[in-house]
Amino acid sequence: MVASLKRAKKLTPELIVISQLFPQKLGREFYYQHLPLCIIDAVFSIGIRYSTVQKVVHNFCQYTNWNCYRNQKQFPRISQQKSVSDLINIYNQFKNNFQNVATTVFKNRCRTVPRKNGMLKAEAVYHFAQTLQRNGINYFQDLQNRLKTPGFINDLKREIQKIPGLRSGIAFDYFLMLAGDCNTVKPDRMVKRYLAWLYCYYENMADNIAVTLITDLLNRLKNFIPNLTLRQLDYAIWNFQRGTLRFSCSRVMTLHPHRTGGLLTVQIHSNKQEEVDRCINKLINSLKNNRGKISNFKVKGLVFRTCPHGLVKIPQQLFDSEIPILILGDKNSTGFSPSEELSGNFPDSIWTFDVKEEEIISEIEKAIAEQTKEE
Numbered sequence: 001m002v003a004s005l006k007r008a009k010k011l012t013p014e015l016i017v018i019s020q021l022f023p024q025k026l027g028r029e030f031y032y033q034h035l036p037l038c039i040i041d042a043v044f045s046i047g048i049r050y051s052t053v054q055k056v057v058h059n060f061c062q063y064t065n066w067n068c069y070r071n072q073k074q075f076p077r078i079s080q081q082k083s084v085s086d087l088i089n090i091y092n093q094f095k096n097n098f099q100n101v102a103t104t105v106f107k108n109r110c111r112t113v114p115r116k117n118g119m120l121k122a123e124a125v126y127h128f129a130q131t132l133q134r135n136g137i138n139y140f141q142d143l144q145n146r147l148k149t150p151g152f153i154n155d156l157k158r159e160i161q162k163i164p165g166l167r168s169g170i171a172f173d174y175f176l177m178l179a180g181d182c183n184t185v186k187p188d189r190m191v192k193r194y195l196a197w198l199y200c201y202y203e204n205m206a207d208n209i210a211v212t213l214i215t216d217l218l219n220r221l222k223n224f225i226p227n228l229t230l231r232q233l234d235y236a237i238w239n240f241q242r243g244t245l246r247f248s249c250s251r252v253m254t255l256h257p258h259r260t261g262g263l264l265t266v267q268i269h270s271n272k273q274e275e276v277d278r279c280i281n282k283l284i285n286s287l288k289n290n291r292g293k294i295s296n297f298k299v300k301g302l303v304f305r306t307c308p309h310g311l312v313k314i315p316q317q318l319f320d321s322e323i324p325i326l327i328l329g330d331k332n333s334t335g336f337s338p339s340e341e342l343s344g345n346f347p348d349s350i351w352t353f354d355v356k357e358e359e360i361i362s363e364i365e366k367a368i369a370e371q372t373k374e375e
Contacts, residue, residue: 011326011357011360011361013198013328013346013347014220014221014223014224015224015361015364016263016303016326016328017198017217017220017221018221018224018225018260018364018367018368019258019259019260019261019263019360019363019364019367020240020256020258020259020263020265020303021233021236021237021240021259022225022236022259022260022367022368022370022371023259023367023370023371024232024235024236024239024259024371026231026232026235027235027239028069029041029054029057029178030177030178030180030231030235031069031070031072031073032068032069032070032178033066033067033068033069033070033076033080033081033082034066034067034081034082034083034086035081035083035084035132035137035138035139035140035143035179036082036083036084036086036087036129037057037060037061037066037068038175038178038179039084039087039125039128039129039132039175040056040057040060040106040125041053041057041174041175041178042128042171042172042174042175042178043112043121043124043125043128043166043171044056044057044106044108044110044121044125045171045174046112046121046165046166046170046171047114048110050242052108052110055107055108056106056107056108059105059106059107059108060105060106063104063105064082064090064105066082075139075140075141075144075180076140078139078141081139081140083138083139084129084132084133084137084138084139085133085138087125087129088126088129088130088133090105091126091129096126098120098122098123098126099120101122101123101126102120102121102122102123105122106121106122108121108122109122111165112124112163112164112165112166113164113165118164118165119163119164119165121165124163124164124165124166127163128160128163128166128171128175131156131159131160131163132156135152135156135159140179140180143176143179143180144180147181153176156172157169157172157173160172168207169207170186170187170188170207173185173186173187174186174188177231177234177235181231182229182230182231182232183229183230183231184230184231185210185211185214185215185230185231185233185234186234186238187207187210187211187214188238189203190237190238190241190242191210191214191234191237191238191241192204192205192210193241193267194237194240194241195210195213195214195217195237197267197305198217198305198328198346198347199213199342199343199345199346200305200345200347201213201342201345209342212342212343213342213343214230214233214234214237215230216342216343216346217233218230218233220346221233224368225368225371225372226372227372228371240256241256243256243257244256245257245264245294245295245297246295247282247283247286247294248282249275249278249279249282249283251269251270252268252269252270252272252275252276252278252279253266253267253268253269253270253276253279253280253283254266254267254269255267255283255294257294257297258303259367260360260363260364260366260367261300261301261359261360261363261364262297262298262299262300262301262360263299263300263301263302263303263326263360264294264297264299264301264302264303265302265303266280266283266302266303266304267305268304268312270312271312272312273312273313276312276313280314287299300324300356300360301324301325301326301360302324302325302326303326303327303328304325304326304327304328305327305328305347314327328347
């Protein structure tokens, strides 16, 4: 049962997160027509803009004349899918000349690591596909059946991690998500940056710490969105983190528009107080000069949490401005030091300034209603 928000006397941290991230539909890449496209996407996603990855997948489909996306959430019948073996056969036509495959099929010569001797991603795709084939995985249904086999996925992941450049395992985790696994998360830099800000932790956290924190967040949000999955939450965070507004101080702080409420999250990426003061003053002046707008986004309130880069203070002049402010954390302090605790530093209160909570809660209710319609 969805929790009643109308009884809320204040905006809880969970509601602030919901206003940031939802409603959120999964991208089209989660509905590929063929399992090999999940391999290509997962491998080429390493360290480059996702728009480039989309071009690579499009180039491959154009070369092979494969359909890219399916029209339904359910997996296509096997007779309607191209197999992992079909992908390997394309390489065989080039006699495994990976340079030619990279140039002709993918039209991309990126490497798994940015070194001259790094493996071409085109070659990594081939080894990834070979590993799946050896383990009897050719179609979506094969993978889904094996997800239930104890220890199989962990063993498969260890094999994939032996491929040069895929050692972190993030590409494999993302492959599982693209292939339909709703209980996997990709602990990349986007996810870690968001979790670090929210939980007042360190951005260079280990992958297992990121998984622990996002699982904790999922459990908190399930009080409001019962059917929410790790895959949905991961994607929502990733999409939020890349949706920054243009601002001249982007190296010191980034601005993220919330999906509801007209709220703007300010993430600070510096522990140098002078830099923070300068950039916040720029933000205040920009809002004043543009009648409360940033990049045509009408700002009704600012959301601050200064972690995870050490103790910095929000300038006092910000409090004296006419702009409503929300601060995650203790109302008696505007600075927070990163904590070694995992979930202990989740903000347990919201400090509000003249924000019309009723309007924001109404929009959040709509967001929750929309999200519960998703998978």
